[in-house]
Amino acid sequence: MDLSLLQTRGISVLEKPLLRDFTTFRLGGPCPCLVSCTTPRQLEVAVGEFAAAGRKFLLIGGGSNLLVSDEGLDAGIIRYYSEEPAIRCHGDVLEVDGATLLDDLAVFAVEHGLDGLVYASGIPGTVGGAIAGNAGAFGQQIGDRVESVLLVDPSGRKQWQAGKSLGFAYRHSRLQDSGEILVTAILRLPPGDAAELKKQRAAILQQRREKHPDWRKQPTAGSFFKTLEPTAAAERRPAAGWFLEQAGAKSLRVGGARLFEKHANIIVAEHGCTAQDVMDLSKRMAAAVKAKFGFDLSPEVRVIGRFK
Numbered sequence: 001m002d003l004s005l006l007q008t009r010g011i012s013v014l015e016k017p018l019l020r021d022f023t024t025f026r027l028g029g030p031c032p033c034l035v036s037c038t039t040p041r042q043l044e045v046a047v048g049e050f051a052a053a054g055r056k057f058l059l060i061g062g063g064s065n066l067l068v069s070d071e072g073l074d075a076g077i078i079r080y081y082s083e084e085p086a087i088r089c090h091g092d093v094l095e096v097d098g099a100t101l102l103d104d105l106a107v108f109a110v111e112h113g114l115d116g117l118v119y120a121s122g123i124p125g126t127v128g129g130a131i132a133g134n135a136g137a138f139g140q141q142i143g144d145r146v147e148s149v150l151l152v153d154p155s156g157r158k159q160w161q162a163g164k165s166l167g168f169a170y171r172h173s174r175l176q177d178s179g180e181i182l183v184t185a186i187l188r189l190p191p192g193d194a195a196e197l198k199k200q201r202a203a204i205l206q207q208r209r210e211k212h213p214d215w216r217k218q219p220t221a222g223s224f225f226k227t228l229e230p231t232a233a234a235e236r237r238p239a240a241g242w243f244l245e246q247a248g249a250k251s252l253r254v255g256g257a258r259l260f261e262k263h264a265n266i267i268v269a270e271h272g273c274t275a276q277d278v279m280d281l282s283k284r285m286a287a288a289v290k291a292k293f294g295f296d297l298s299p300e301v302r303v304i305g306r307f308k
């Protein structure tokens, strides 16, 4: 595959990068190449090049929901991520590129007096990553606002589809398994009062500062396990963190991986931590809950590459 061809199209290419530089856990070994795309056009060109060369790739956004193994990956990476928001406003309808940061979209909606996204304030990562994983908080999720999406599949074929076709469920959409990439999304939002929304945003950011680690300073990927389905065992309280706390997981540690002092479902990586430490700690957390409550936790963080 001719990477210089991509560079001549203004697309940044790194050879043998360490993926720890592209994840909020600050963990992950090397991959053959990382192609950074900030616009739909660059993304189409990059996907087309991989398809023409018959080479597999993995798509990432902000890397805020990933645990990448220490030995890295054999496949190349396409990163679709931009710190310059690309959002078009048509009344109560927003058209946004998948590379745009979710928090930038939340700010835009608040400033334009549009409700329905303020809960996303402070969630790291891109709009593409958020829609792929149906990101949410405070009982709301982005999938509820998605009207339609422009997808590109790994062969380079583009298609607009209805939001409903993505099969949104709790922290899930079809995109997690299909390999399709979200290029652009159209969201319809209810009207709100900009001043009131600003207050709500400030309160949510304050709450996050108090209850979550600051991922820019303390490497983490947020909640490691999914909130439970309301099954018989979980009826009392479905937050995974509650069960982990009751099972005594908060004091667990493996190597440089430990639990955040204020939240038993958030793993933080200290200096010298390996991805294997995080994996081993997560297994011990799940085993503690299984031993005390008899059910299995399932990871919310996407695990990539080979672990022991």
Ligand SMILES: Cc1cc2nc3c(=O)[nH]c(=O)nc-3n(C[C@H](O)[C@H](O)[C@H](O)COP(=O)(O)OP(=O)(O)OC[C@H]3O[C@@H](n4cnc5c(N)ncnc54)[C@H](O)[C@@H]3O)c2cc1C
Pocket: 024, 058, 059, 060, 061, 062, 063, 064, 065, 066, 080, 098, 099, 123, 124, 125, 126, 127, 128, 129, 130, 131, 132, 133, 134, 135, 136, 137, 175, 176, 180, 181, 182, 183, 212, 213, 214, 215, 220, 221, 222, 223, 302
């Ligand atoms: C401190 C902290 C707090 C968090 N709080 C929350 C929270 O409250 N709620 C919540 O839901 N999550 C939370 N998260 C998790 C994470 O921020 C979200 O899951 C986020 O939406 C992931 O987006 P990303 O761009 O970083 O995706 P990545 O981590 O880069 O990728 C995650 C998955 O999405 C896929 N993907 C990425 N971009 C695209 C695209 N354009 N098209 C198709 N697939 C794509 C990737 O292939 C991968 O499978 C938190 C994380 C941290 C570190």
